[in-house]
Amino acid sequence: MKKIHLSLIVLVSIIFFNCSKDKGPVDDNQQAENVSFANDVQPIFDQNCTSCHPSSGNLDLTSANSYSQLVNVDASGFSGKRVVPGDADHSVLFKKIDGSGAYGSNMPLGGSLSATQIATIKQWIDEGANNN
Numbered sequence: 176m177k178k179i180h181l182s183l184i185v186l187v188s189i190i191f192f193n194c195s196k197d198k199g200p201v202d203d204n205q206q207a208e209n210v211s212f213a214n215d216v217q218p219i220f221d222q223n224c225t226s227c228h229p230s231s232g233n234l235d236l237t238s239a240n241s242y243s244q245l246v247n248v249d250a251s252g253f254s255g256k257r258v259v260p261g262d263a264d265h266s267v268l269f270k271k272i273d274g275s276g277a278y279g280s281n282m283p284l285g286g287s288l289s290a291t292q293i294a295t296i297k298q299w300i301d302e303g304a305n306n307n
């Protein structure tokens with residue numbers, strides 16, 4: 176009788192543990208793991224950059240063209256790639272928004288992005304600059 180009791184407790188614990196474990200990864204994903212280019216990065220461009228960047232700096236950041244203008248593309252005004260997948264610190268795009276002044280004026284010209292927006296773009300590049 177005691178044995179059955181114990182097995183039941185063990186069984187219930189296993190079920191409970193598995194359920195709470197299942198919830199884990201979902202919550203983690205919501206913490207901005209895997210930044211989406213379309214859903215997280217492009218809206219930053221739309222709100223802060225496209226007024227000047229259908230063409231400024233020979234760079235078009237409108238949604239139809241931004242990805243193909245950035246990833247593995249040489250910057251027009253500087254030596255370096257606009258976006259080096261997996262390496263934000265060597266990407267002109269990131270160094271133009273991080274306040275470093277490494278490539279002249281900070282973007283958006285005359286202003287700056289929020290720390291969260293800067294972190295989102297950095298994370299997107301460091302995760303491999305996927306077209307996701």
Ligand code: HEC
Binds near residue numbers: 267283
């Ligand atoms: C008020 C106009 C203006 C806004 C807004 C603006 N830019 Fe620029 N941007 C320019 C000009 C002008 C240049 C060329 C001079 C330079 O490189 O500083 C430029 C150059 C750049 C370059 C270098 C391109 C190259 O290949 O040489 C990048 C990258 C860039 N901008 C990113 C951005 C991003 C990202 C945003 C939004 C967060 C943004 N810009 C907002 C005017 C603007």
